[in-house]
Amino acid sequence: MKKFIALLLAAMMVMSMFAGCQSGSEQTATTAAQDQPTGEQAAADTGAAVKIGLTGPLTGGNSEYGLAVRGGMEIAVEEINAKGGLQIEFKAEDDEADGSDKAVSAYNTLKDWGMQIFAGAVTTGSALAIAAETVNDQIFMLTPSASAEDVALTGSNIYQMCFTDPNQGASAAELMSQKWPDATIGVIYDSSDPYSTGIAEGFLAKAEELGLNVAVDDAAFTADNKADLSTQVTQCKDAGCDMVFLPFYYTEAAQVLTYANTVDYHPTFFGCDGMDGILNVEGFDTTLAEGLVLMTPFDANATDEATVSFVTKYKENNDGKVPNQFAADGYDVIYALYNACVAAGIDGSTSAADACALLQEQFSTMTVDGLTGKGMTWDENGMISKAPAAVVVTDGIYVPIS
Amino acid sequence: MQILQYLINGISIGAVYAIIALGYTMVYGIAKMLNFAHGDVIMVGAYISFCVTNYLGLPSIVSVAAAVAVCTLLGIVIEGLAYKPLRGTSSLAVLITAIGVSYFLQNAAQLIWSSSPKNFTSIVTMEPISLMDGQLVITGEVLVTVAASIVVMLGLTLFTGKTRTGKAMRAVSEDRDAAQLMGINVNQTISTTFAIGSALAAVAGVLLCSTVPTLMPTTGSMPGIRAFTAAVFGGIGSIPGAMLGGILLGIIETLSKAYLSTQFSDAIVFSVLIIILLVKPAGLLGKQVQEKV
Amino acid sequence: MKTMLGNMKTRTNLVTYLVVIAAFVLMQVFNSLGMLSSSQRGYLVPVCVYISLAVSLNLLVGVCGELSLGHAGFMGIGAFTGVVVAAVLKDAVAGDAVRLVLAMIAGGFTAGVMGFLIGIPVLRLRGDYLAIVTLAFGEIMKNIIGNTYAGIDGEGFHMAISTSKMKLGEGGKYIISGPLGATGVEKIATFTMGFVLVMFTLFVVLNLINSKEGRAIKAVRDNRIAAESVGINVTAFRMKAFVVSAFLAGMAGALFGLNYSSMTASKFNFNTSINILVFVVLGGMGNILGSVISAAVLYILPEAMRGLEDFRMIIYAVVLILVMLFTWSPKFKDAVSVAGDKIKGIFRKKKEVGSNE
């Protein structure tokens, strides 16, 4: 009986929260407007603020990626709102990198908030679950970092800011065939992660086509056993690989580099965009990454004005943390959306469906310059085309490979 | 030669599992609860050690001591607040509370240390031993972890076998009510067990991250589950069993990745576990208890 | 006395059914009046799924007293089977509802068969060893599904456990593609079907508990040796409960899978199993209505706490611990009963005083 009462209490708590949230969200909407009197005045000229929503992992094992994207987006929103003119209201919800109910629920929460444009999701799994919803709801979706081809192919309203996985794998293979045609190549990848598997598959297909010498193609690990990556490194070492392709995130890559160093194995390591950030892992000995080749659209050490300003602001907001390409992608997403909205005359009063149609029109034609690339355009599927930039780590900074 | 290197790799990760499993098995053996928060105490230990070394610039031995101190305290606090009130009720209730504690520690760690990974600097400064022209490399971490797990295993065996407190623990483990009647303070004994288990977790955390340098709020959870598996493998409650189970699990994992399939290594490892349990239902070194009729 | 006991049982069961029906009707009314937000509408199906999962796990954990940590594994088998069946039957079966029911039955059946197959060896084990083996089973399933590729083309249905072995013909379509999971799933799950599933689960589980099988199962839990001594085949009963529980979990999984356009194997991991277990323990072991309510409340709780942003999960953890302490701690129970006695005492005194006057 007591248990029953306790449960009942909990149920009431949930109910009250339900109620609280509904009224709460309205409140935040109004207070947000009050907080920015200048913005409101400015917005009065062009209509109310555009509501852009993001879902991403903000808690749990993948939260660093979600938090990075959110951090990047927040900077862009701040900058835009400070400018006056069209205002943006931004909200991020936690999807725990889940590929079904949690993701859809995070997205629904944003919809209830009145989201007009969806700027997520951060991870491929969540993006896939949400993509079909956005098609139904006719909400424009521009994902910063969900890179599987299937995401963009779900609907004509879905665009990507990052390279698609097979595309990136193929570019890597091409680069290798140009620069290191005689290398004996080993591939280590995360078979439980669609991003990593997608790149590895794209790479292997292209490598076969180009006749590259791939000696190890099945050194996989999973999210559950990545505590030990020594076996995979040993496999590559034993096969005599002098080039090891690492299509996964810097978290695990740091582990691979450290272990390879302890066993005195020094091939050329080759990473993808997920590798960006490795130099800024706290406590990581960056000399281990010396000579590492990676394909990244973003370089936090770049000296152009936009990057310097972005990195400075990001550090201010995030305890001195250096932004990685996730943050940069997020930043670019907001600017791309902002530019398109301004061009198409979208504001807070435009319905989501109208905005969706207008934005599709814009994105099929427009060209965007951002932190992650110059002259970025999108094809009819919503996949981005930007120049893949390959860099090599030299003296702790990225140096472009010509 | 190849196989030797794989064996060493297996022992390396296995010894880490073993030292975590020792903590698991001890708490289980005496308090009869599956402490799913153990893996997260490990994570806290590693963070403490990391902070002391990197932010305060103190030598690694001090950082280990600090981690042990903080984790012991943490263990006592967790036990007192979350487990002790439920003593004597269903063991499942305590299991769920332990899961709550695990969620709490992970999320607290995210708020305190952020979710970006940190690269743990190994506390082992020993140069790796290179044999046969570098074909076979034994890292200092392997030697230290194996040595540490053996020391901990022997220490625990001696402690429970020889000391007064240790004997009290064994008595509590055999029969709580009888122990109470014999004048043993059961509550205090269990609290002591948690304190020791958490201190071990700190050591395990430091060694885990010395072997696998990535440190994140979720660092402890997967090795924790693996170590739990290892403890059952060896016979949960048995101290040498945890050691054996950990090492074997590491070796099986590595060899299955090296020679069978990397994609399916998880499935292979757990299948082997199931098969072992079918042959020896109480684990490798566990006692098969006959129910008294 | 005897009939009264029977009545009490049927009465609690009746209450359980009524609560579920009332909740369904209420939600339908709210929904038709447009009083539900998108997110609230979004909870309807998963809540039904998790209620079914909690009730079916309660049969195993609460009623039989067997700790299982691999319930999500059965859910996963059901989910992927359901998705594949629904996709394959797309042209063969006309109505979505019929297809959904067939997919759910197929999901349940596959999960049940899996339950039977692993039950043969596994049910020889007891207690924590059974727990670890079910955990291992869940991990194995996750690992295998995560590497499975399935698709259909002109020649029919293909399945393989690596991309290289998987070659689809012209116009072929992947249903499951390895770590990407099931993609492009047609969402045919409905709240009504969720309600039907919950009612079916309740019907099966409550009937089972109140039948001779249920009596035997409870006897086994209470005292295994005594139950054997009166001719109860303990292993057979654990097996029956295990298979029924797996079957229901598989059905729930199929409904879950068909409610989202994508789904990955990693969803069906240890954490999901643990979450379902939390619903069961918090709702009360063997208490079916408790499972129904706690699954609904605890599923929505973290969603309802979205306003707390980054502090959401840490507060959820604290709430979880506190609720456990309040509902299970003997000290707290004593405190409640002492307080109750005091209140009663006050009333009694007043009465006594009154009668003296």
Place this chain on the structure above:
Amino acid sequence: MNEYSKKMLKVPTYNLLREQDKDKLPVLDVRNLGIDFGGLTAVDSFNITIGPTEISGLIGPNGAGKTTIFNLLTSVYQPTRGSILINGIDTKGMTTHKVNKLGIARTFQNIRLFTDMSALDNVKVGLHNEIKCPFLCSMFHLPPYQKAEAAATRRAMELLDFMGLADVAGQKAGSLPYGVQRRLEIVRALATNPSIILLDEPAAGMNPSETTELMHQIRRIRDTFHIAIFLIEHDMNLVMNVCEAIAVVNYGRIIAKGTPEEIRQDPAVIEAYLGREEGNA
């Protein structure tokens, strides 16, 4: 002379079969039974034959191995040596529940009721195998099941009534007084329709008047159900009064067998067991 008969010679060779059971197949036929735990021999060379409607007793000092013998008879333990035949069928390798189906039921020294269930349900668990109805039929509560269930309830009430427990049918088994629990365990065992019932200290914890009543009930069980009863008991008054044959064990071996009168006068028994008590007196 074979091994078996040689051993038989060492102990008095009284036949425990009653006159009227002579031509019938013994319900329990145990030959040369033995079990070792580790290196320790707990029971050795245990032989006994019990006829279809016989009441026999098993006595001996504490730790003599009496309960172990019961556990062997019901396959809770598998014997190291020897054989057990129940109604002529060897129980070797069988599980407890299968042995029960052969016709052996028991009670426990430390009562093992299903404490959370009502007394009635306890008996109905005993009737489980009597309710013949397939799994799906009972799971969906189809009419044949409901019929079988109603019949089982009637039968259970009859059995409870037989032992004078009809009044407590609805009460939780765990909440019943000790003596009532002991009798309920007997009813539950009877419900499985056995041909022999093993009672492990049925009078333990009972007061003299309850014990007297139990004596009557034991006889009544035999006379009503026509089954054999084999009991362990420390209450000599009960054993001597109710049992028609008695076996005495010490250190896991039979040291004497015979009628109560014979046992009373057996010097080996007096020395090992009764002697001590009488010496005290």
